[in-house]
Structures are given as structure tokens and as C-alpha cells.
Amino acid sequence: QTVVTQEPSFSVSPGGTVTLTCGLNSGSVSTDYYPSWYQQTPGQPPRTLIYSTSTRSSGVPDRFSGSILGNKAALTITGAQADDESDYYCILYMGGGIWVFGGGTKLTVL
Amino acid sequence: EVQLVESGGGLVKPGGSLRLSCAASGFIFKTYVMNWVRQAPGKGLEWVSCIGGSGTNTHYADSVKGRFTISRDNTKDSLYLQINSLRAEDTAVYYCARDLARTPLNWGQGTLVTVSS
Numbered sequence: 001q002t003v004v005t006q007e008p009s010f011s012v013s014p015g016g017t018v019t020l021t022c023g024l025n026s027g028s029v030s031t032d033y034y035p036s037w038y039q040q041t042p043g044q045p046p047r048t049l050i051y052s053t054s055t056r057s058s059g060v061p062d063r064f065s066g067s068i069l070g071n072k073a074a075l076t077i078t079g080a081q082a083d084d085e086s087d088y089y090c091i092l093y094m095g096g097g098i099w100v101f102g103g104g105t106k107l108t109v110l
Numbered sequence: 111e112v113q114l115v116e117s118g119g120g121l122v123k124p125g126g127s128l129r130l131s132c133a134a135s136g137f138i139f140k141t142y143v144m145n146w147v148r149q150a151p152g153k154g155l156e157w158v159s160c161i162g163g164s165g166t167n168t169h170y171a172d173s174v175k176g177r178f179t180i181s182r183d184n185t186k187d188s189l190y191l192q193i194n195s196l197r198a199e200d201t202a203v204y205y206c207a208r209d210l211a212r213t214p215l216n217w218g219q220g221t222l223v224t225v226s227s
Contacts, residue, residue, distance in 0.1 A: 034212040038155070045205055045220055046147075046155065051213035089155050093212045097169030099145075099157040 002026075004092050006102035012080045012109055020105050021072040022090030028071035033092040035073035037066055040087045040104075049088075050075060077107075085109040112136040112216040114206050119221030126196050130221055132189040132206030140164070140184035143209035146191045148202035149220075156202075159191065160209065196225045 003025035012018035022035055029035060031053045038046035048057040050066035053073065063078045073092075077084055090102040118130040132144070146158040159170045159180040168180050179192040189206050203222050207214035 036213040040155075045217040048213065048215050048217070051215060052211045055211070057215065087154075091155075091157065091213070097160055097167065098171070099160070099214070101147075101155045101157055104154040 002094060002100055004090065004100050004102040006088075006090060006105045008103070009106045009108070012077070012084075012107065014080060014082060014109055016080050017076065017078045018080060018107065019069070020075045020077075020088055020090075020107070021069065022074070022092070022102050023072040024092070029073045029092065030068065033073070033094070035066065035068075036091050037064075037073075037075045038089045038091070039084075040089065046089065080109050082109050112208060114208065114216060114218030116204065116206050116218045116221035119204065119223045121224045121226060122196055123227050124196060124198060124225055126225075127192070127194045128196065128223060130191040130193065130204055130206075130223070132191075132218060134187045134189065134206075134208070137208065139182075139187040144180075144182060144189045145207045145209055145214045146178075146180060146189075147205045147207055147214060147217075148200075149205070150199070150202040153202075157214070158204070161189070193223070196223075198225050201225045 005023045036051040037049045040046045054066040065076045087104050089104045113135045115133045145160045161168045161180045165182045177195045181190045203220040205220045206218045208216040
């Protein structure tokens with residue numbers, strides 16, 4: 001069974017830089033998986049930040065960036081702000097019309 | 111502006127059925143793959159199903175295969191999810207999402223389905 005892995009939690013200082021990752025329990029993540037990233041705050045729908053590895057969605061500030069780091073997809077937030085404190089989810093396209101989400105990372109800014 | 115508005119959620123008994131709808135506007139609906147994604151209370155996101163623009167191709171997560179049916183009516187710019195044999199673990203907010211570049215990109219506000227006796 002395919003499992004998409006994310007750090008359960010992470011913390012960053014205001015103004016700092018943090019990199020969240022998205023991996024697979026077996027194998028490496030590549031651009032072929034079209035990794036995408038979402039931000040979600042309680043009671044709100046997800047907001048798309050990054051799609052197709054590194055393309056920023058409309059209106060997303062450039063301090064959010066996506067990449068492949070080693071064998072994982074990565075979301076980097078530079079100059080973290082208080083309102084970046086959210087849950088972050090990645091999704092991978094497995095082919096055959098199937099997507100799988102990671103379990104999410106709860107980011108604390110303190 | 112892309113708008114997606116879900117409806118049809120509610121309280122239903124275990125074993126019951128429900129049909130969720132998603133009304134789309136602001137884009138040429140028939141040209142886009144559409145998705146359903148759900149989120150159980152306090153849990154993460156789970157991709158549920160997708161359907162191609164013509165409605166011919168459909169795909170499901172293993173957890174819902176055989177009980178959920180996705181469909182669309184391109185004359186009404188609407189997406190549907192028929193949910194049968196509901197279980198407690200189907201309790202969730204159900205979101206519809208427009209696909210772009212193999213990503214659920216634009217999201218509705220969601221509709222809550224609660225399965226309880």
C-alpha cells in the first residue's frame with residue numbers, strides 16, 4: 001500500500017526558513033508525481049500553494065517555493081510569518097487517475 | 111472567478127444513502143477533470159474520486175470503491191457524488207475540487223456528512 005509521508009509537526013521562528021517534505025514509503029518522489037502543496041487553517045477549505053512540483057498558485061507569495069530535494073518533494077517557506085501557522089498537506093499523483101495525500105504537517109510559528 | 115458550491119450533506123443513519131452536488135461556475139466546466147476530497151473531523155485530507163471532462167472516465171480510492179459513484183452533468187455545470195451503504199467512518203466534510211495540471215487546484219467550501227444513528 002502506498003503511503004505518502006510528511007513530518008507530523010514542525011516549528012519555525014518568525015522570519016525563519018523551514019522546509020517541509022513529502023516522501024513515499026517505498027521509492028522516490030519525482031516530478032512525475034506532480035507533487036502539490038496545500039495550506040489549511042481550521043474550518044477553512046484547503047488553499048493550493050504549489051502545484052506540479054514548483055508552480056505557485058495564483059496569489060501565493062514568492063516566499064513559498066516547491067522543489068524536489070533528494071528523494072522527496074519539498075515546500076520551503078522563507079521569512080515565516082505568524083499567519084503561516086497552519087496545517088500543510090502534500091498530494092502525489094500515482095497515475096491511473098489516483099491521487100494520495102500525505103498525513104499533513106502542523107506548522108507552528110513561535 | 112472559479113466558484114464551486116457543494117450541497118447535499120446532512121445527518122444520515124448507517125447504511126443510508128446520500129447524493130452530494132457541486133455547482134460550478136466561472137470556467138468551462140466540461141473541459142476539466144473534477145475531484146471529490148473528504149476530511150474527517152480532526153483528520154487529514156483524503157482523495158476520494160475523480161471524473162474526466164466527458165464523464166466517461168472515473169476513478170476511486172480503494173476505501174470507497176463499490177459504494178461511491180461520481181458523475182457529472184455538463185449541461186448543468188454540476189458534479190455529483192452518490193454515497194451508498196454509509197458508515198460512521200464516512201463522516202467528513204466533502205469538498206469538490208477542479209483539477210489543473212494533475213492537481214486538485216480550486217476548492218469549494220465543502221459540505222458536511224454525518225453518519226450516526
